[in-house]
Amino acid sequence: MALPKRIIKETERLMAEPVPGISAVPHEDNLRYFDVTIDGPSQSPYEQGTFKLELFLPDDYPMTPPKVRFLTKIYHPNIDKLGRICLDVLKSNWSPALQIRTILLSIQALLGAPNPDDPLANDVAKRWKEDQNAAIQTARDWTTQYAKK
Amino acid sequence: MSEYDDDRELYYLGNEPDYAASVLASGFRAAPELDFAVGDLDDFNFEPFVTAAPRGQTSRTASLLQSSGLLQVDEFQRLVELKRDESSESGTYSPVGLRSLEYVTTPNENLICAICTSPFIKPVELNCQHIFCEECLYDHLKSGIQSASLCPKCRDPIESLCPTSRLLTQLLDELEVVCPNEPCGCKTLHKRYTIHDHVSSYCDFENVPCPAADCERFIPRRLLNGECLHSQLECDECEDLMMEMELEVRVLPTISYSISLTRQQDHIKNKCPSGLLCCKHCALNLRRGDLAEHHARDCEKIPISCRGRIIGCPITGPRQFVNEHMKTCPIALMAPHIQEQNERQSKLQAETSQIRSQLIDLETKFDELEASFKQLSTSIKRERRQSLATGGTVSASRVEELTGRLDELALDHNSRIDNATSENARMHMNFVNESLRNQQQFHTFNATLTVMRNQLNMLSSLRATGNNANNTTNAANAVNAANSGSSGIGLDSVRREPPKL
Ligand SMILES: [Zn+2]
Ligand SMILES: [Zn+2]
Ligand SMILES: [Zn+2]
Ligand SMILES: [Zn+2]
Ligand SMILES: [Zn+2]
Ligand SMILES: [Zn+2]
Ligand SMILES: [Zn+2]
Numbered sequence: 001m002a003l004p005k006r007i008i009k010e011t012e013r014l015m016a017e018p019v020p021g022i023s024a025v026p027h028e029d030n031l032r033y034f035d036v037t038i039d040g041p042s043q044s045p046y047e048q049g050t051f052k053l054e055l056f057l058p059d060d061y062p063m064t065p066p067k068v069r070f071l072t073k074i075y076h077p078n079i080d081k082l083g084r085i086c087l088d089v090l091k092s093n094w095s096p097a098l099q100i101r102t103i104l105l106s107i108q109a110l111l112g113a114p115n116p117d118d119p120l121a122n123d124v125a126k127r128w129k130e131d132q133n134a135a136i137q138t139a140r141d142w143t144t145q146y147a148k149k
Numbered sequence: 150m151s152e153y154d155d156d157r158e159l160y161y162l163g164n165e166p167d168y169a170a171s172v173l174a175s176g177f178r179a180a181p182e183l184d185f186a187v188g189d190l191d192d193f194n195f196e197p198f199v200t201a202a203p204r205g206q207t208s209r210t211a212s213l214l215q216s217s218g219l220l221q222v223d224e225f226q227r228l229v230e231l232k233r234d235e236s237s238e239s240g241t242y243s244p245v246g247l248r249s250l251e252y253v254t255t256p257n258e259n260l261i262c263a264i265c266t267s268p269f270i271k272p273v274e275l276n277c278q279h280i281f282c283e284e285c286l287y288d289h290l291k292s293g294i295q296s297a298s299l300c301p302k303c304r305d306p307i308e309s310l311c312p313t314s315r316l317l318t319q320l321l322d323e324l325e326v327v328c329p330n331e332p333c334g335c336k337t338l339h340k341r342y343t344i345h346d347h348v349s350s351y352c353d354f355e356n357v358p359c360p361a362a363d364c365e366r367f368i369p370r371r372l373l374n375g376e377c378l379h380s381q382l383e384c385d386e387c388e389d390l391m392m393e394m395e396l397e398v399r400v401l402p403t404i405s406y407s408i409s410l411t412r413q414q415d416h417i418k419n420k421c422p423s424g425l426l427c428c429k430h431c432a433l434n435l436r437r438g439d440l441a442e443h444h445a446r447d448c449e450k451i452p453i454s455c456r457g458r459i460i461g462c463p464i465t466g467p468r469q470f471v472n473e474h475m476k477t478c479p480i481a482l483m484a485p486h487i488q489e490q491n492e493r494q495s496k497l498q499a500e501t502s503q504i505r506s507q508l509i510d511l512e513t514k515f516d517e518l519e520a521s522f523k524q525l526s527t528s529i530k531r532e533r534r535q536s537l538a539t540g541g542t543v544s545a546s547r548v549e550e551l552t553g554r555l556d557e558l559a560l561d562h563n564s565r566i567d568n569a570t571s572e573n574a575r576m577h578m579n580f581v582n583e584s585l586r587n588q589q590q591f592h593t594f595n596a597t598l599t600v601m602r603n604q605l606n607m608l609s610s611l612r613a614t615g616n617n618a619n620n621t622t623n624a625a626n627a628v629n630a631a632n633s634g635s636s637g638i639g640l641d642s643v644r645r646e647p648p649k650l
Contacts, residue, residue, distance in 0.1 A: 063288050
């Protein structure tokens with residue numbers, strides 16, 4: 001199946017005008033599969049870290065959302081052990097008017113604003129609520145340990 | 150996405166000669182009675198000259214929309230499905246995938262659909278006033294995701310939809326696109342609403358079915374001449390080669406038209422032994438089969454080296470030039486002799502080693518002989534002692550006999566040693582003389598060679614400084630001078646006879 005024009009256009013734009021702190025490079029043998037890196041936002045426990053993700057565009061993209069997963073270990077109430085992300089625009093709130101670039105920006109924003117009230121990793125969320133300072137320190141430690149640039 | 154996407158047609162393509170007039174008549178705002186966009190779903194029963202009359206009287210599907218004006222979501226979906234069924238049943242030949250078109254300039258972003266990110270194709274407007282392609286909206290509504298019933302742009306619930314302003318469709322129609330057969334060679338540009346007509350009826354680079362009733366292949370329109378061009382043929386040039394010569398113009402999108410050849414052209418150009426070729430050195434036209442011999446013998450321009458290369462002449466160049474050079478090149482003249490010398494030397498070396506092995510052979514034989522002689526004399530001595538001890542049981546005649554044999558053996562031994570030594574000496578002498586002679590000759594050649602090399606260097610430097618215009622004759626003179634003149638080492642030594650045996 002030929003690659004839809006929209007995917008070609010999105011890829012070209014990602015290459016030509018990359019978003020600061022975000023890179024997405026398609027695999028040569030599968031142009032629907034992207035290697036992604038997101039820099040942790042400043043003023044967040046993920047500052048100074050570079051996180052690897054994988055992004056896959058399913059056959060019916062953009063009618064259905066891209067599949068995105070963290071590959072780098074991260075301590076975050078909305079990201080679980082397997083790297084799965086709890087983000088509404090990736091699920092119930094997906095719209096075909098969204099793009100790879102907007103999704104990655106949303107994920108970067110999620111790093112800057114963890115939401116323990118809508119958790120995916122329950123133990124992390126629990127600790128985040130009970131002892132936020134300790135949780136943030138753990139997130140910092142993990143960033144230094146696993147997401148070193 | 151589905152194949153359907155790429156096969157979509159512009160339903161208003163070329164169908165409406167009085168298009169502009171109807172735009173004016175209806176004004177620039179969307180109105181229920183407008184006869185385009187979603188409502189104009191009837192591609193095939195369209196009657197061109199009816200714009201003056203209300204469309205509803207002539208078109209079944211258009212009237213469906215006209216009566217409702219605003220469409221509810223489920224009605225819209227039903228209409229799109231109805232249209233899909235119709236076009237798949239009629240099997241319309243629709244070569245243009247509008248969504249994959251290349252636009253000549255980047256279109257205004259207000260003309261871009263947020264779902265497919267291309268200029269709208271058959272736009273429809275939602276109750277929230279956001280606009281999407283008919284197909285894109287249909288796919289979104291059918292996507293099965295939680296937000297499928299919301300506008301992709303503002304997330305308002307989708308309740309109804311209506312045709313867009315005629316101004317918008319007109320702007321879209323006017324967009325300039327590149328012919329989709331551009332990779333095959335069609336370099337034409339078209340307004341988007343005419344591209345379907347161009348490709349389906351006029352484009353020279355479009356593949357169309359072969360006109361022969363029993364042939365199912367396709368050929369580019371420009372090669373159409375009413376005949377099937379897919380038959381098997383025989384090469385006129387090479388009698389014994391039967392080959393498949395389907396006219397098979399490669400029109401894959403990646404290969405440009407300029408390099409696409411028919412198989413026949415390809416055969417004659419690249420394989421047929423009778424095909425004419427141009428020698429890349431002398432530009433002579435030759436049959437492919439004769440090329441190798443031409444290069445090996447006849448070609449005057451092919452680069453070769455001077456025959457004197459094996460002993461140091463650096464001259465290379467076109468055969469004609471090098472042949473001329475070799476007439477006067479002393480090194481080239483020497484080369485055969487040197488080569489002969491080399492051969493003779495290696496022959497001598499072989500002989501020497503043969504003689505050496507013979508010598509070793511003789512030495513062993515001599516040793517054996519000596520050993521048996523010693524053995525014999527000890528046994529005689531023993532026998533004599535025994536005969537003395539046992540009191541003369543050995544007769545005098547026996548002693549006599551033994552002594553005689555001993556003498557005989559000694560004689561034989563001596564003569565053999567003499568023989569071997571003289572043979573050996575002779576061979577050795579031979580060898581020494583021969584190699585002496587060879588050595589002498591070799592030195593002679595070497596000396597001559599050095600002289601000539603010097604001469605050559607001098608000549609080249611002379612030539613380089615431009616003192617001599619006529620270099621070949623001068624070179625020859627110089628060489629002659631060298632041969633007869635002052636530095637006569639070479640010739641002198643040639644005259645000197647090697648010592649005879
Ligand atoms: Zn669209
Ligand atoms: Zn909207
Ligand atoms: Zn064309
Ligand atoms: Zn044919
Ligand atoms: Zn041939
Ligand atoms: Zn030639
Ligand atoms: Zn030479």
